[in-house]
Amino acid sequence: MDDHHIPPDYLRCLPIELHSEAEAFIRYLRELPSKSPVECPKCGHPRFSVEANSKPRIPSYRCAACNKGFNCLTKSxxxxxxxxxxxxxxxxxxLAGWSIHNAAKALGVAPSTTSRWxxxxxxxxxxxxxxxxxxxxARHDRxxxxxxxxxxxxxQAFLNGLEHLLTTQQADCPRCGSRDTQRVDELRPNFYCSVCSSTLSLLRDTVLAxxxxxxxxxxxxxxVINGETVVDLQRRTGLCVPACKRWQVRFLQMLEQQGHDDLIQWITWLRSRRVKEVGDFVREGGHMEAVTGSRYSADSKRRFSVPPHLIRKKH
Structure with missing residues (x-):
């Protein structure tokens, strides 16, 4: 592992009442290789001796009753x-929800190693x-x-803020400061100021502009908050893949600007688990519903299943 790499804050995605237990779990893993056994794991006899070894990876013991060697990890x-x-x-x-590959890269080991762990x-x-x-x-397995x-x-705060931005009927004019403005667009928060006859948009200079x-x-x-993949988002909105990717980046930027760092960590966890869930489902022969409603669909009303190898390519 890179000495300069800082491990993730694994407590961010856990309820507060589980923080002490999570810390105890990490401490358990740290102390396990040097923990002294209380009995022989093979026969249960309480008497044993430490075996001499010039460079032991972990202490080795020999039972006084069955004369078999063991260490603190035997039968664990x-x-x-x-x-x-x-x-x-x-x-x-x-605990932080990192994928096998990302954790392996951070630790400097092969993904097959983290997979076995x-x-x-x-x-x-x-x-x-x-x-x-x-x-x-329950969260890891979705x-x-x-x-x-x-x-x-x-x-909820993020969704409430977005809903308010889209539905608000009042805005202050940035040019003259007047509140005598009138909304002129049903879908976008665009306004007209009757005092200085200027138009304004609450989306100006934002990532949603x-x-x-x-x-x-x-x-x-x-x-995005549910951790859905780009293809999931495409099914949800009917937009094309490039548009969904752009939107995903924009909304994550909004979350970051608003200081929702814990939520971003949670989304990253859910998204990695969703990708694995879909991959496992397809490898087992499952059929994902084809994306419909995008501009690349020949018929936006048609819904059908496609072969697993094609679904795998999309993911």
Missing amino acids: PFSGFGLMHLWPAYGQYL IKPLRTAMAKEFPALYHWWS TNLEPPPHIAAQA RLGYPEHWMGFAQG
Whole structure:
């Protein structure tokens, strides 16, 4: 792992009441390789001795009863796994919702390594920290996507602000300061000032300036918050892929400008899990509904299934 790389703030996406348990889980992973056993894991005898070893990876022991060697990882989910010094860091990436590939890149190991680590870490979390596992696994496996309260509050504040921007019937004229303005556009917040006869737009100098189809903005914003992929967003709005990519960048910029950093981290987590969910579904032979309603569709009303290999290319 790069010495200059800072591990993610894994507590951002967790409810406050689980913070202490999450920290205990990371501490458990850090201390596990040096933890002293209390009995032989093979026969249960409490007496054993430390074996002499010039450069032990972890302390080795020999049972006084069965005369078999073991260490603190024997018959544990981590038995046979190496790079123990990276387990706590990977635990942080796992709790923060990082994908296998991104975590592997940050740690400087192969994706196959982080892929193998998931099972023992999940097993240990489920056994030693069940409350943390119950909450985290439901989000990781996308069986429950409800965010923590503080992130839900950020999402609602963002949606309320966007709705107010689109529906407000009042604005101050930036030229003369008058409030005697009249909305002149049903979909966009454009106004006419009757005092200085100037026009104004509340979208001017914002990331939404010159963005089309405002009737889709609320639904698109909700899709971004749900961690939907670009293809999901295309199905939601009927826009083409390039437009969905541009919109996705713009709305994430808005979130960043408004200081919703925890929500952005949550969206990143959900989006990585959604990509994996779709990929697993297609690899197992599932058929995704084709995108309809975009300008590239021959018939915007037609809905059909396509072969898995074509769906995989789109994702």
